[in-house]
Amino acid sequence: MSSRRSLEGRVALVTGAGRGLGRAYARALAARGALVAVNNRSGEPAERVVAEILASGGQAIACVGDLEAPGAAERAVAATVEAYGRIDVLVNNAGGIEGPADGFAGTDASARDAVLRQNFATAWDVTAAAWPHLTAAGYGRVVLCASPIALSGSPGFAHYAAAKAALIGLGRTLAVEGADHGVTVNVLSPVANTQEAEPTDDFRRWYAETFRTDHVAEALAWLVDERCTVTGEILAVGGPRIARIATVEGEGYVDGGSGFSAESVGAHFDAVLDQAPTLRFPALTDVMAHWQTTHGSPTPKQVAS
Numbered sequence: 001m002s003s004r005r006s007l008e009g010r011v012a013l014v015t016g017a018g019r020g021l022g023r024a025y026a027r028a029l030a031a032r033g034a035l036v037a038v039n040n041r042s043g044e045p046a047e048r049v050v051a052e053i054l055a056s057g058g059q060a061i062a063c064v065g066d067l068e069a070p071g072a073a074e075r076a077v078a079a080t081v082e083a084y085g086r087i088d089v090l091v092n093n094a095g096g097i098e099g100p101a102d103g104f105a106g107t108d109a110s111a112r113d114a115v116l117r118q119n120f121a122t123a124w125d126v127t128a129a130a131w132p133h134l135t136a137a138g139y140g141r142v143v144l145c146a147s148p149i150a151l152s153g154s155p156g157f158a159h160y161a162a163a164k165a166a167l168i169g170l171g172r173t174l175a176v177e178g179a180d181h182g183v184t185v186n187v188l189s190p191v192a193n194t195q196e197a198e199p200t201d202d203f204r205r206w207y208a209e210t211f212r213t214d215h216v217a218e219a220l221a222w223l224v225d226e227r228c229t230v231t232g233e234i235l236a237v238g239g240p241r242i243a244r245i246a247t248v249e250g251e252g253y254v255d256g257g258s259g260f261s262a263e264s265v266g267a268h269f270d271a272v273l274d275q276a277p278t279l280r281f282p283a284l285t286d287v288m289a290h291w292q293t294t295h296g297s298p299t300p301k302q303v304a305s
Helices: 020-031 043-055 072-084 109-137 158-181 202-210 213-223 262-267 269-273 284-295 300-304
Strands: 011-014 035-040 059-064 089-092 140-145 183-191 234-238 242-245 248-250 278-280
Touching: 011 020, 011 072, 020 035, 020 043, 020 059, 020 089, 020 213, 035 043, 035 072, 043 059, 059 072, 072 109, 089 109, 109 140, 109 158, 109 183, 140 158, 140 213, 158 183, 183 213, 213 234, 248 269, 262 269
Parallel strands: 011 035, 011 089, 035 059, 089 140, 140 183, 183 234
Antiparallel strands: 234 242, 248 278
């Protein structure tokens, strides 16, 4: 299987694919042989990307619809399945934010809910519509698109960070649920220049040249490849670099019988904060297994209670 046609015949739905990263994703998947449904809230950008793919010898259809509208997510998946007979790959790229709010205290509930709906609920809804098709087929590749802000934070972006962090929790859980059905679910945390305007200073020029959308698209193309079987991962991509982001725990402090209290926690807080060695728990069952190791296996009486 050639690297350039590694997705031959696979069907991919890419949301928010009219410009920026979504456009790069759609083009990269089509270049590898995927049949691509290009979703965008407005028609002209979607049709333009479809025309670019067709001109390059690929196959694509426009799938226009604002995913925040009732039923739009289901219609996007249905249109993909109607056109190509199935769906194999789902790239949840739709989302964004206009600009930072006036700090956490200045973000009202309506602004919070709007950002959560745009970035989290849309991905939830599209994935929910595609999930039965993927699990029934026994194969699927799902990618959720988060942001460095989700884990690092940035003033004025509490609502956006919360929405993107929610996608990480969703992705980790879907990875566990999809494992028995041949469905992998991973999260991308991309950094890329998506501005269409020409850079006006040295920093913006450096940023545009270094953090190109095609770098992220190449990473995504591997994640949805059938040869890539990792699942439940968070991958940071920025420029020609990709790295795993791991959520880990240190060994911590375990009370040995002297009496667990606020004072004992305080006395051992260096151990609480120590991150060497680190423990990684892919699923909640792994957490519980570790608890049994550190706290002792439950007795039949404890299990019954």
